[in-house]
Amino acid sequence: MDPHLLRTFVAVAECGSFSAAADRLGYTQSAVSQHIAALEHDLGTTLLRRRPVAPTPPGERLLDHAGAILLRLDAARADVHRAIGEPPGTLTIAASPLAAGGGRLAEALTAVRRNSPGTAVSLTVDGREAVTHGVAAGEFQLGLIDGVAAPTDPLRLSDLGSLRTTAVAHEDLVVALSTNHPLARRRRVDLHDLVDARWIDAPDTAAALPDLRAATETDGIRAAFNYAGTDLRALLALIAAGHGLAVLPASAATSVSGIAVVPLGAPRLVHRTELLHGHLDGSRAAELVTALTAPANRRTD
Template identity: 55%
Template sequence: MRMDPHLLRTFVAVLDHRSFSRAAAALGYTQSAVSQHIAALEADLGTRLVERRPVAPTPAGERLMEHAPALLLRLDAARADLGRLRQSRTERLALACSPAALTPAVAQALTELRAAAPSLFLEVRVLGREPVIEDVLTGRAGLGLVDGVAAPSDPLPLPDVGPATVLVAAEQPLAVLFPHGHPLAGRRTVRLTDLTQAQWIDAADTAVPLDRLRALCRTDGFRPRVSHRGTDLYGLAALAAAGLGLTALPLSLAATLPGLTAVPVEEPRLVHRTELVHVTRPTAVARQLAGLLVAEATGGARVT
């Protein structure tokens, strides 16, 4: 059983798109080539993986889909890791951030890095949380910053990051955003458990994901009224300010968004954390930026 990664990528594309023709367009193959790839993979594994009409996974295909994305990501990570060995010098650094992780403190660290390395070209990419980690593991970014909510001193529930290092880059209070004039906007603090039946905005890549709030508060509440897709914080703020639903963000960031009042969360005891992800052997400039970011979070104790 060889499990050719090219065939595995085609298999994932077919089930992601639920179509042989759309998978072919996405991969740059002909439809007949996609069909041949699926047939070859099924022959290799000795079982049918994809139902053709309509396109859907068989029970064996469902089981393989539980493994395939992680396997492909690890292969890409290995390729990127070997590619870094060929780099004799680094004049470029890409930083991938989830939206709420890109803070003034991060901008200040980038300023200090540029001052130390004036010829360095910086690229800052704002992405959803999982794409940030994928960019780091596959070498598209030298460092990643991912935000989320956890109990004090607990790590974020990140997906498998493989051969990578995770460090705390920031920790601050969590706040709920209310439009001006909302009955709860004048409170000093709020309890999330009092808001489980409120209307919320589902903004999984930008604000605190609602499924995370459900898990932390052990409830099936926090039902969305509006779905926000993408990484535009100010677009999310406009929806919340118009009264279309509540959302939760770190207090320092929430306080800067127009038309909204940020009220800190009192219960349960939660913090908004930002964690830094880099490969186990980062480039010198990536290691330097990591040191600046962690120093900010730890009050001066830098990593080397």
Template identity: 35%
Template sequence: MGFTHVSLTALRVFRAVAEQGTFTAAAASLGYTQSAVSRQIAAIERAAGAELLERRRDGVRLTPAGRIVMRRATVVLDEIDATARELSGLPTEAATVRLGWFPSAGAVLLPRALAALRRSDPDLHVVSREGGTPALVRALRAGSLDLALLASAPPFRPPDTESPPLVLRTLTERPLYLAVPATHPLARGDYVDVADLRGQRWIASISSGEDRLMGVWPGLDERPEIVHTARDWLAKLQLVAAGCGLTTVTGSLAPAVPPGVRVLPVRGGPQEQRRLLLARLPHPPSEAVTRVGAALRLAALDSYTPGATPAQE
């Protein structure tokens, strides 16, 4: 069987596996059984005459041959989707940018950038989705995202080790802050001393694909007491407002804090920096992708100075 006989179904399954990182996750996203996904992948690898996916204990990743097939498959699938829209009488989406973003970016940064784009480029269509860093990087590699907003913590390693390296642009680098209930004793000053964080109760979550706690101040010399875990950053901030504990926030999220929360710097230890990155594949970006990147950069530079309880911005 030659590659020209590969079905569109097999191409869609292959893209889903590359993007999701495992056969199981791809099957769940498509509504297929895992055996059906395995059969489609076996068929496309037979047609290619090469292994397209490297099977590893932690999932799969594209081989060099797989990256070639994925790049071409994305073009084919996008053209098929555009043809279907045109035949059904729907407008084509020539200026569509597919954007991925880490969870807290949806609270302030993303809405501000999209609102600015609606004013400056009303014909530009942005389709976005939330995800953790591993999922967003896989989607970039699979060609199903054009851009991805990523959060990065020291030591600021690249988000993956595949070749070619992703193009990473640092939009901002700002300190990490502490969100404290307005009624908490720590909220009385203009900053929190790191020594006063001993014995505090924390609201946290597990970073996707990692064992790192998010929401707990890094480097504490004790096992933190986690009283609540939540994936949603706004849920964590509401729990802080209710007096349930402390959590960390980045400067970009600070304008979204609810009433009853103070956002304060922490002193007395190493300054904890966080970077906001814009990632893409290393090929020349389209004009539409460039415009979206510029809007995200301007939104990211919209500064916020922690101190008193934030005003409703």
């Protein structure tokens, strides 16, 4: 199966249009049509209905595999490039919003630039999945990601190929809710007590609800409000206004007007930050790992 044809198929399926896919990929519409026809001929079945443009049942099956296939191909290319060596004088990093905050990353970058004067640093803040995929595909040399886990467990991540993770820090979790919430004056609250609460689903700026459901072994934790952004201040404003609650690292919700923070009790979970990387052959990448994992930069319980 030609990966170029597979990329075209994914673009058409996502765009719902041959012409829109051609614009995205920089091809002519005729070339896109030829790619789809060639892929359908290779697999011996129709993958896309034409009017309206939508995947057929076999096309849906192929889509289930396509993302992982293309990511692994990109990851293989990126790993080869890592073996060649990092671009001189550059360091490209992506970080999820909570992993980028708190000053830890800024201090570590200061150490890197002090040890390697003239280093050009590029920092992108994006959602956790985008960071993970970006590092795997070679768009970034390093990624800093966060999430919730049991104290001795690593973060649960998708297939990373040759990528590795290094633990950076962990800290206690709190439930952030409006000061008017009935539980705002509690000294501690267990997650099981919040199964039927009004939750804000903010997958990139708070504990992901699927992780909380897994921790409670229940499907009762459901979103009443969805926030798809990466701005922590916007999430805190929603919580303060009473739209729902969220689980956050303790440092993210302190001293915010209208927000009450209640320590999270059982089950025992922590907010964990990890660095996502390749083989760390590059000097600046290795320097950043050292700076991030230095004792002065680690928060422990």
